[in-house]
Amino acid sequence: MPALAGSSAIGGKPPTTSAPDGVCPLRQKASLMATLLLTALGTAVGGPIGGAVGAFIGQQADALVFGGGSRQGPRLRELSVSTSSYGQPIGRHFGRMRVPGTIIWSTELIESKNKQKGRKGQPSTVVYSYSASFAVALSSTPIARLGRIWADGNLLRGTLDDLKVAGKLRLYQGHGDDPVDPLIAADKGINAPAFRDCAYVVFESLDLGDFGNRIPALSFEIFADGGDSAVSLSRLIPGAETGSADVVPGARGFADEGGSLAATLAAIDEVIPLVCTSGRDRLRVAPRSIAQNTVQTLPEALAAGGGSAEERRRKQRAGVPGRAPAALRYYDEERDYLPGVQRASGSRRYGRELMVDLPVTLNASGARQLANERANRARWQSETVVWRIGEMDPRLQPGAIVRLPESAGLWFTRSWEWYDEGIELVLDRLTPHQMGPQTSDAGQANRPADQIIPSTSLYALEVPADGSIGAATPALYAAVSAENSAWRGAALYSVQGNGLVALGSSGSQRAVFGSLIERLEPSHAMLFEPEACLIVELVGDDLGFEDADMAGLAEGANRVMVGSEVVQFAQSIPLGNRRWKLQGLLRGRGGTEHDAALGHDVQTSVVLLDDSLVSLDPAEVPPLGTSRIAAIGIRDEEPVIATLANAGLSRRPLTPVHPSVEVAPDSTSVWCWTRRARGQWRWDDPVDVPLIEETEAYLVGYGAVAAPFAAWSVSESRFRLSQQERLSLVTAFGPAPLWVWQIGTFGNSHPLLLDEIN
Numbered sequence: 001m002p003a004l005a006g007s008s009a010i011g012g013k014p015p016t017t018s019a020p021d022g023v024c025p026l027r028q029k030a031s032l033m034a035t036l037l038l039t040a041l042g043t044a045v046g047g048p049i050g051g052a053v054g055a056f057i058g059q060q061a062d063a064l065v066f067g068g069g070s071r072q073g074p075r076l077r078e079l080s081v082s083t084s085s086y087g088q089p090i091g092r093h094f095g096r097m098r099v100p101g102t103i104i105w106s107t108e109l110i111e112s113k114n115k116q117k118g119r120k121g122q123p124s125t126v127v128y129s130y131s132a133s134f135a136v137a138l139s140s141t142p143i144a145r146l147g148r149i150w151a152d153g154n155l156l157r158g159t160l161d162d163l164k165v166a167g168k169l170r171l172y173q174g175h176g177d178d179p180v181d182p183l184i185a186a187d188k189g190i191n192a193p194a195f196r197d198c199a200y201v202v203f204e205s206l207d208l209g210d211f212g213n214r215i216p217a218l219s220f221e222i223f224a225d226g227g228d229s230a231v232s233l234s235r236l237i238p239g240a241e242t243g244s245a246d247v248v249p250g251a252r253g254f255a256d257e258g259g260s261l262a263a264t265l266a267a268i269d270e271v272i273p274l275v276c277t278s279g280r281d282r283l284r285v286a287p288r289s290i291a292q293n294t295v296q297t298l299p300e301a302l303a304a305g306g307g308s309a310e311e312r313r314r315k316q317r318a319g320v321p322g323r324a325p326a327a328l329r330y331y332d333e334e335r336d337y338l339p340g341v342q343r344a345s346g347s348r349r350y351g352r353e354l355m356v357d358l359p360v361t362l363n364a365s366g367a368r369q370l371a372n373e374r375a376n377r378a379r380w381q382s383e384t385v386v387w388r389i390g391e392m393d394p395r396l397q398p399g400a401i402v403r404l405p406e407s408a409g410l411w412f413t414r415s416w417e418w419y420d421e422g423i424e425l426v427l428d429r430l431t432p433h434q435m436g437p438q439t440s441d442a443g444q445a446n447r448p449a450d451q452i453i454p455s456t457s458l459y460a461l462e463v464p465a466d467g468s469i470g471a472a473t474p475a476l477y478a479a480v481s482a483e484n485s486a487w488r489g490a491a492l493y494s495v496q497g498n499g500l501v502a503l504g505s506s507g508s509q510r511a512v513f514g515s516l517i518e519r520l521e522p523s524h525a526m527l528f529e530p531e532a533c534l535i536v537e538l539v540g541d542d543l544g545f546e547d548a549d550m551a552g553l554a555e556g557a558n559r560v561m562v563g564s565e566v567v568q569f570a571q572s573i574p575l576g577n578r579r580w581k582l583q584g585l586l587r588g589r590g591g592t593e594h595d596a597a598l599g600h601d602v603q604t605s606v607v608l609l610d611d612s613l614v615s616l617d618p619a620e621v622p623p624l625g626t627s628r629i630a631a632i633g634i635r636d637e638e639p640v641i642a643t644l645a646n647a648g649l650s651r652r653p654l655t656p657v658h659p660s661v662e663v664a665p666d667s668t669s670v671w672c673w674t675r676r677a678r679g680q681w682r683w684d685d686p687v688d689v690p691l692i693e694e695t696e697a698y699l700v701g702y703g704a705v706a707a708p709f710a711a712w713s714v715s716e717s718r719f720r721l722s723q724q725e726r727l728s729l730v731t732a733f734g735p736a737p738l739w740v741w742q743i744g745t746f747g748n749s750h751p752l753l754l755d756e757i758n
Contacts, residue, residue, distance in 0.1 A: 328342050480631055623644070
């Protein structure tokens with residue numbers, strides 16, 4: 001007999017976006033007709049949303065009849081990045097998600113010319129850098145807040161909302177009353193759009209130096225609807241009755257990249273079967289619920305045409321079972337929202353694998369649970385029962401969960417039809433409940449470092465000449481560093497009164513320096529001291545030292561400036577917590593043995609003398625003890641200022657060495673010494689080192705260095721004193737030391753003790 005009336009709720013396989021391989025044109029045409037017919041029926045019942053759901057149901061029917069391909073659901077984006085294509089849809093996003101965005105406004109690149117200070121022994125260079133201002137649309141629905149930002153795979157903005165490069169960021173959440181951005185207004189004038197009802201960000205003067213002087217490929221972590229709870233169906237399908245159901249249990253985010261609502265519902269239905277029914281006033285869309293208090297037991301079935309009891313129910317197979325989906329692709333929250341794959345337990349690993357794409361944010365365990373449930377449903381979904389009853393129960397609407405008399409298991413009410421011999425229900429077998437939660441591993445993620453850009457550490461010093469620059473040029477350097485490698489460098493300035501004069505950029509290479517945490521005892525600075533050591537605390541955890549052998553030390557390796565003394569070390573031992581032990585010392589290097597004899601207190605600065613130091617021009621920074629420089633980095637709220645240490649050290653003559661005395665036959669005493677030259681540390685042959693100073697001159701004094709009783713100027717490295725002159729000095733002033741210093745072009749050396757006269 002023909003059916004008089006009926007209703008249905010379909011919750012099976014998703015629609016296919018194209019005809020599968022081997023499907024004939026006739027089947028494709030039949031599929032199109034079914035979809036169009038159900039779309040028209042849905043529109044007549046429920047309006048535009050009803051039409052979308054009708055198309056969804058029709059496409060499900062197509063899938064049940066003709067089958068699907070090896071990949072189902074909307075394709076997940078593989079590391080998608082920001083673009084700027086006309087006509088590109090801006091997706092709707094719910095919960096937390098990583099999105100590429102679309103560039104909707106931009107200025108031209110702005111060129112800047114900066115002088116970058118040369119490293120130790122290298123000239124300064126002129127560096128051209130570029131910045132740009134642009135806006136990126138993120139979502140066509142409002143968002144609550146913005147999280148991390150990736151640029152070319154690295155973090156541009158971290159979890160503490162800090163930009164890793166210079167520039168400013170403004171967020172517009174996508175509400176209808178968002179103001180016009182002032183930067184866009186300045187560029188476009190009265191025609192400036194506000195981009196209302198669209199969430200977007202504006203970058204102002206973003207430094208592009210780290211990205212090849214171009215706008216980088218961007219992706220954004222966004223949080224909508226709070227971002228920490230599951231995504232509700234009511235937000236996804238406005239106007240439909242959904243209750244408080246979640247889109248996908250455990251999902252932290254959902255991406256609707258455009259297209260028909262039917263396709264979106266079909267993607268969800270692949271993993272969480274949906275029940276779509278039409279009521280008197282609105283559509284009802286909800287996941288299948290198996291709450292025990294709503295399960296009804298059907299009455300005994302009516303006999304069909306007076307048949308036997310066995311003929312009261314007709315149990316049939318709905319065609320040949322299709323392949324069970326073996327895997328689920330999703331956005332893995334534990335791997336920075338990159339696509340992940342979880343396979344159902346016990347799924348086959350050979351042949352073409354059926355995979356379902358679901359654009360939701362999940363963790364690995366939740367995705368594994370869904371994959372197992374989907375595969376389990378596929379094993380049971382082909383069993384159908386047609387059950388005829390005499391009276392229609394109002395509670396037996398399509399989508400209801402029922403039991404059959406004297407039969408185990410639960411059944412889903414797919415549809416009912418009213419015949420003259422009763423009401424016929426079409427029931428689908430429900431999957432038995434799986435025991436226990438599923439656990440899985442998302443795999444390792446190669447996450448970029450999220451380090452807070454630290455403030456700048458600065459130290460300015462003059463070091464002994466090493467022969468790499470002219471003898472008349474002071475060796476002035478800045479040690480510029482920070483706690484970690486996120487530091488992007490700093491602009492350097494010379495402090496002149498209350499003003500700052502630009503010196504250029506330091507670059508991003510960090511100097512290795514810190515301070516003593518234990519006193520360094522005095523030393524005669526004559527021999528290698530294998531057991532001697534110094535303990536230093538550096539400004540950063542990832543800074544450190546390297547070892548050197550004796551040949552390396554002879555070539556000048558591993559030199560550190562401890563206060564005003566140059567020390568070489570053989571071994572470097574990390575102690576943890578930024579602390580290092582430098583052992584096996586050569587003290588008083590570079591003519592600083594006078595300072596080695598004094599020792600150094602706690603908190604004395606320690607600077608590694610390598611090419612990480614920034615050279616300072618003495619024309620801009622005078623070699624005076626009152627000279628100051630300043631550094632300003634991205635995270636420096638105030639200029640960091642340092643006063644020049646060891647002023648005059650590089651141009652001070654070295655203390656003479658090797659004193660000796662001889663007594664001539666006439667009782668005249670002759671004192672001799674050996675001079676040294678600034679920057680000339682190697683004596684490769686018996687030839688004397690260059691003079692370096694304009695003239696060879698010395699001052700010999702008797703008595704205290706600060707106020708000698710007598711002094712003599714000599715022009716050679718020897719001094720004579722007759723016996724009578726010696727006795728006169730002792731008689732007049734008493735016993736006192738005899739010393740000599742070298743008079744240089746720019747200053748005098750420390751004194752060398754020649755003898756004690758008594």
